[in-house]
Amino acid sequence: MGRAPCCDKANVKRGPWSPEEDAKLKSYIEEHGTGGNWIALPHKIGLKRCGKSCRLRWLNYLRPNIKHGSFSEEEDHIICTLYLSIGSRWSIIAAQLPGRTDNDIKNYWNTRLKKKLMGKQRKDHQSSKRGGQIKQEMKNEVLEDLKAPSLCMSMNLYQSYNWPTTEFPMVLTNPNPQHNHDQQELHVKPQDPTFEHYQFGTTSNQPELFNQSSEKPIPTAGYHPETPNTPYLVNGDGMMTLFQEFNNYPFGMNNEFGTQLNQFDHGLVGGLDNLVNGSNCTSSSAESTSSWSDPLTCPPPMTYEDCRRGLLQNCPPHQHPTRFQ
DNA sequence: AAGTGGAGCAACCGCACCATG
DNA sequence: ACATGGTGCGGTTGCTCCACT
Incomplete structure (x- = not known):
C-alpha cells in the first residue's frame, strides 16, 4: 500500500502561480514564518495550493535574496567543478552559490552547461584527429x-x-x-x-x-x-x-x-x-x-x-x- | 502570417530520509 | 521496533517564448 497523498489533488490548484498567490504566501511567511508545517500553511492563508507547492514556490522564487538572471563565469566554474566531483547533488552545489537555488542550478546545468561542455567535447572529438591538442588542454x-x-x-x-x-x-x-x-x-x-x-x-x-x-x-x-x-x-x-x-x-x-x-x-x-x-x-x-x-x-x-x-x-x-x- | 521545433524554466512527482509518537 | 507524517531532493514534465522556415 502506498502512502497517503500529501494533499487532495482534486481540490488544489496546480500550474503557474499568480501574483496574488505569491503576495499572499510571501506576506504570510514574512510575518509569521512557515510554522514548521508546510502542509498546513496553505489552509491558514486560504490558498488552494498543495503545501509542497507552497514550499517550492517560496524556496525557489519568493524567498529573499534569491538571485535570478544569468550565471557568471565564476558560478559556471563552481558548478562544473562541483558537478564533476559530486554529481547531481544540486542542493549541495546550491549551498556554494549564495542566492541560487538547487532548481535553478539543475535547470542551468541541464539546459546550458551540459551542452556547453558537450560542445567542447565535440570540438575535441574533431580536433583529436588533428593531434588531440585541445584534449590535452582539457585534461x-x-x-x-x-x-x-x-x-x-x-x-x-x-x-x-x-x-x-x-x-x-x-x-x-x-x-x-x-x-x-x-x-x-x-x-x-x-x-x-x-x-x-x-x-x-x-x-x-x-x-x-x-x-x-x-x-x-x-x-x-x-x-x-x-x-x-x-x-x-x-x-x-x-x-x-x-x-x-x-x-x-x-x-x-x-x-x-x-x-x-x-x-x-x-x-x-x-x-x-x-x-x-x-x-x-x-x-x-x-x-x-x-x-x-x-x-x-x-x-x-x-x-x-x-x-x-x-x-x-x-x-x-x-x-x-x-x-x- | 502561420506553423513548427527547440530552448529555457517553473512546477510537479515520487521517493527517501528523518523526527515523532 | 514500528507506523506515520513532514520535509528535502533529484528527475521529469509541460508551458511559454522565440527563432526559423
Missing part, C-alpha cells in the same frame, strides 16, 4: 580542477573517513586482453610526506564544512613520486581513482589522451569521463563501445573486483589488501 584544465580547493572541499563533504593507516599497494592491470600483462603498481601511504597531498578542508572557506571534515584530515589527491604523470584521488571510503595516462604504456598511445579510470565510485569519474573523453563509459551508446585503443572512447571501466584481483595477484598473502570500510 590539464581538469587536473588543475582536481587541485582546486573547492573541489577538495566538496568531495570531503560526502565521504566518510575510514582510511587505512598503513601503506598498501595498488596494482593496476590493463583490462585490454591484448595488454593484460601490463601492470602498474602504486603504493599508497596515507600522509606520506613524499606525496604531494591536497588535504580536504584545509583551504575551505566554509567554516562549518571545514569543521565537519577537519577531525580527520586525510590525503585525498596527489601524485605518486615515481609516476608524476599519474594523479590520483582517494575518497573517504579508501577507494582510489587513478588517472593513468595512456602514454605511460608502452603500446603506442602517445599523443592521445585517454584515461584509465579505476572507478569504485560514481560521480567524479563519470563526470570526468564525460568531459574528457566525450562519451559516457557507463552507457551503452554506440560511441562508447569500441576498443580501448580508440582514443575517442573510454576504456572498459575497471571494477573494484578487477582491481582487487590485480592486488591479490601481486601481494604476499599476509599483505592482502582489504576494502577499507
Whole structure:
C-alpha cells in the first residue's frame, strides 16, 4: 500500500502561480514564518495550493535574496567543478552559490552547461584527429580542477573517513586482453610526506564544512613520486581513482589522451569521463563501445573486483589488501 | 502570417530520509 | 521496533517564448 497523498489533488490548484498567490504566501511567511508545517500553511492563508507547492514556490522564487538572471563565469566554474566531483547533488552545489537555488542550478546545468561542455567535447572529438591538442588542454584544465580547493572541499563533504593507516599497494592491470600483462603498481601511504597531498578542508572557506571534515584530515589527491604523470584521488571510503595516462604504456598511445579510470565510485569519474573523453563509459551508446585503443572512447571501466584481483595477484598473502570500510 | 521545433524554466512527482509518537 | 507524517531532493514534465522556415 502506498502512502497517503500529501494533499487532495482534486481540490488544489496546480500550474503557474499568480501574483496574488505569491503576495499572499510571501506576506504570510514574512510575518509569521512557515510554522514548521508546510502542509498546513496553505489552509491558514486560504490558498488552494498543495503545501509542497507552497514550499517550492517560496524556496525557489519568493524567498529573499534569491538571485535570478544569468550565471557568471565564476558560478559556471563552481558548478562544473562541483558537478564533476559530486554529481547531481544540486542542493549541495546550491549551498556554494549564495542566492541560487538547487532548481535553478539543475535547470542551468541541464539546459546550458551540459551542452556547453558537450560542445567542447565535440570540438575535441574533431580536433583529436588533428593531434588531440585541445584534449590535452582539457585534461590539464581538469587536473588543475582536481587541485582546486573547492573541489577538495566538496568531495570531503560526502565521504566518510575510514582510511587505512598503513601503506598498501595498488596494482593496476590493463583490462585490454591484448595488454593484460601490463601492470602498474602504486603504493599508497596515507600522509606520506613524499606525496604531494591536497588535504580536504584545509583551504575551505566554509567554516562549518571545514569543521565537519577537519577531525580527520586525510590525503585525498596527489601524485605518486615515481609516476608524476599519474594523479590520483582517494575518497573517504579508501577507494582510489587513478588517472593513468595512456602514454605511460608502452603500446603506442602517445599523443592521445585517454584515461584509465579505476572507478569504485560514481560521480567524479563519470563526470570526468564525460568531459574528457566525450562519451559516457557507463552507457551503452554506440560511441562508447569500441576498443580501448580508440582514443575517442573510454576504456572498459575497471571494477573494484578487477582491481582487487590485480592486488591479490601481486601481494604476499599476509599483505592482502582489504576494502577499507 | 502561420506553423513548427527547440530552448529555457517553473512546477510537479515520487521517493527517501528523518523526527515523532 | 514500528507506523506515520513532514520535509528535502533529484528527475521529469509541460508551458511559454522565440527563432526559423
